[in-house]
Amino acid sequence: MQLMNERRELILEELITVGTVYVSELARKYQVTYETIRKDLSDLEKKGYLVKCHGGATLKQGAIEHPFQIREKENASLKKSIAQKALTLLPDNCSMIIGTGSTTLELAKLLMYRSGFKIFTDSLPVANTLISSENQVFLFGGELRNKSSSVYGGWALSMINEIQVDLCFLGTDGFSNLTGPSSPSSSDAYIDKAIIAHAEKKYILGDYTKFNRKSLYKICDWRDITALITNNLADQAQVAKLEAKTKVILC
Amino acid sequence: MQLMNERRELILEELITVGTVYVSELARKYQVTYETIRKDLSDLEKKGYLVKCHGGATLKQGAIEHPFQIREKENASLKKSIAQKALTLLPDNCSMIIGTGSTTLELAKLLMYRSGFKIFTDSLPVANTLISSENQVFLFGGELRNKSSSVYGGWALSMINEIQVDLCFLGTDGFSNLTGPSSPSSSDAYIDKAIIAHAEKKYILGDYTKFNRKSLYKICDWRDITALITNNLADQAQVAKLEAKTKVILC
């Protein structure tokens, strides 16, 4: 059972966080016909929240600031575009590990509106975000670090060692002058190392600022990484240099 | 039979916790006709607490703080007094496991202002609360259950089996007519069983309402429990009967 208003609010909320919604997907999700979803979209369009287009609708710019809904940080939109790119790499029903970081958290927010994935994480915010989604969520066990809001240590490592997933998405503190991504804490680096060893495809998510930063502990070598996903705001020369070492996905 | 005001308060309470209520569901729950429920909703709408719509009603934004959060607060203060009592049982620097539930969460909030403890938990909200405290916090690993916001399953169990702590504090769904506390889910009950087996002193936290409620799965027998901590609002006769089976700490 579902209230019409409730459905429309949820659609709008999804639209605001994800940017685009599809008629077919919404119809499946809410178990109503296409026509019903279209009426919802038409109504929301009339109210000025979105613009309809073939197959779905997109957020109307300027509508985000409406009092009615959650607002997003300016800064987050860069990270969100990276996360959106990462989303396109996911086969249906695949399993994945999502690491700690602000960009990976954006990915988790987008996954809220997807379903059927098996998602492991060492990050408390990622777990908090995904717990009410229609995905199966697993949290690694162990000691909690305040700074990163993530678990680490032997228990987490041994749990990671017991699984093998399709993909992993990790953040990083930066990789300037380094032959791979880095982390500011050795125990986090150990966790990331273990995660990489237990995923088929390994993706690093990092905006352009990461090109000019680095931390003490190297997580791995670029050759261990399937691809880096970053913005096209990154310096062309730096990107070119990196492309010699690993695949770079721009967005 | 039931008073009208009581019913309306309950409806409002449900609305505040859940966000949406349905006319048909409410009518079934309170055994009155749709028209009666509609009158209830119209009345509550007139008072500004909610917005009616086809099929039910949704919470009015901003109304959350007004209506009778008094009762919620009262309830929370009841739980807090229990948690406060539990605090007095803690030796310095001791280790403990804190289970899932609203009362145990109150305990976690109080522990925010203490330091030097080793605290294990299966509850995400408890971990979220304590992560920025000056205690060492450990989270059990495993699959996340949406409803209780806690982890469960083999990974959690095996991690619990690896430790031995000084005390544990568990919530319960109730224990009327039962020879011990109960839980609504079998997997949660397993977790609680394991926790009890790996703590020296075992405390159950439960306000007086738990005397008249129960769930499907018994966690353990009263003789396995060191003490129940509850309010002195509990019925004297019921308390006396329970005291034959285990220690009862009133506050």
Next chain:
DNA sequence: CTAAAATATTGGTAATAATCAGACATGGTT
């Protein structure tokens, strides 16, 4: 590039369910 196939949209209709207004029943009170 164009025609055909596949897919999406639109508007109208009908069925189901929810709403509303107001009459009516009940049960306790003065």
Next chain:
DNA sequence: AACCATGTCTGATTATTACCAATATTTTAG
């Protein structure tokens, strides 16, 4: 009895959504 509060019953009205057929658009294949 008369009164009031509460809840139920009834029939007319309205909202929501599924279904259908006619168009429009996009994609595919030749």
